Amino acid sequence: MRSSGQNVTVIDLGASGINPKQVLEITNLSDYFSPLTEFMASLPTHEKVVLSWTAALKVDFKTKGPSPLTIISGSLVGPKWAKAATKHFVLVHGACHGAWSWYKIVALIKSSGHNVTAVDLGASGINPKRVLEIPHLSDYFSPLMEFMASLPADEKVVLVGHNLGGFAISRAMESFPQKILVAIFVTAGMPGPTLNATTIYSKDLALATTLVRPIYLYSTEDISKEMVLSSKRYGSVRRVFVVAAEDKILTKEFQLSMIEKNPPDEVKEISGSDHMVMMSKPLELFTTLLHIANH
Numbered sequence: 459m460r461s462s463g464q465n466v467t468v469i470d471l472g473a474s475g476i477n478p479k480q481v482l483e484i485t486n487l488s489d490y491f492s493p494l495t496e497f498m499a500s501l502p503t504h505e506k507v508v509l510s511w512t513a514a515l516k517v518d519f520k521t522k523g524p525s526p527l528t529i530i531s532g533s534l535v536g537p538k539w540a541k542a543a544t545k546h547f548v549l550v551h552g553a554c555h556g557a558w559s560w561y562k563i564v565a566l567i568k569s570s571g572h573n574v575t576a577v578d579l580g581a582s583g584i585n586p587k588r589v590l591e592i593p594h595l596s597d598y599f600s601p602l603m604e605f606m607a608s609l610p611a612d613e614k615v616v617l618v619g620h621n622l623g624g625f626a627i628s629r630a631m632e633s634f635p636q637k638i639l640v641a642i643f644v645t646a647g648m649p650g651p652t653l654n655a656t657t658i659y660s661k662d663l664a665l666a667t668t669l670v671r672p673i674y675l676y677s678t679e680d681i682s683k684e685m686v687l688s689s690k691r692y693g694s695v696r697r698v699f700v701v702a703a704e705d706k707i708l709t710k711e712f713q714l715s716m717i718e719k720n721p722p723d724e725v726k727e728i729s730g731s732d733h734m735v736m737m738s739k740p741l742e743l744f745t746t747l748l749h750i751a752n753h
Contacts, residue, residue: 469494487569545616545639545751546573550602552621552646556583559620562740563747570748577602579626595676595684599626606634614639616751619646620736621708625655625685632692641695642750643722644735644743645702645713650720651693655685658716698750700743701727702735726750 470477471493472484484490501507547567549560557576567574578585579601580592592598609615617638619627624646631641649655656678687693699722701713717725726746731739 544572547616549576550619550623550626552623558583560736563736563744566744577605595680599629602626602630606630609637616640618642620644621646624648631695632687635691635694638695642698644700645705645708648716648720649685650687651689653720655681697722698724702731703727703729705733707733
């Protein structure tokens with residue numbers, strides 16, 4: 459644009475790019491939008507700009523007289539957020555990580571007015587147990603299972619799993635199908651009645667090469683015993699898979715293979731996202747989760 463003689467301004471929103479704020483300092487969407495709204499307020503009253511954006515967000519500028527904006531691109535899903543009933547998102551991390559890995563998504567969900575719980579599985583994150591204290595897969599899953607059991611009988615949550623967290627939410631689907639509005643597998647292991655968990659497990663463990671906290675290497679016998687999934691219970695829960703297009707751990711080919719062998723109700727794809735999609739494409743994942751929860 460500059461080479462063609464046009465003026466251009468690229469803005470870092472709150473806690474983005476080189477903006478000095480940390481993500482926990484932007485507790486609502488107005489904080490996130492503030493660099494843009496401040497820039498717009500600073501423009502001369504006679505100046506009109508061409509405003510272009512890529513994230514699925516809408517900003518309403520209250521102005522006197524004609525609008526100062528000519529919008530050339532963007533997608534609007536913002537108005538639906540306020541109208542939709544409040545949801546409770548339960549986020550389950552992948553192998554070797556913890557609830558902390560969802561911090562960007564947690565902040566965005568809270569700022570949109572929904573409830574969110576990020577769970578630390580056994581010997582993960584700040585869970586006090588050590589890895590040798592969870593010798594069975596059921597021990598690893600127990601914090602999630604205990605949380606699900608504690609929910610009121612009439613509450614339905616949006617259950618989200620990443621990587622090995624897909625196994626955890628699958629087990630919760632089998633045990634608590636009546637408490638789950640939708641289960642979302644974010645580039646996650648997705649076993650089912652037609653796809654044995656042991657065939658996925660070794661691929662999930664590729665992430666163990668980048669250990670943050672060690673993970674217990676469960677036997678195929680233990681996995682087979684714990685991951686018994688039925689069409690009647692597991693299969694009764696609406697299921698969506700989110701493909702991370704540039705994932706180098708659970709490759710796109712592997713993700714599509716799971717989808718083919720254990721077809722979900724819906725498939726979404728986030729372009730340009732690596733395995734840690736909640737880090738690399740947080741806004742895109744956030745809007746995807748909201749869209750799934752509200753439809």
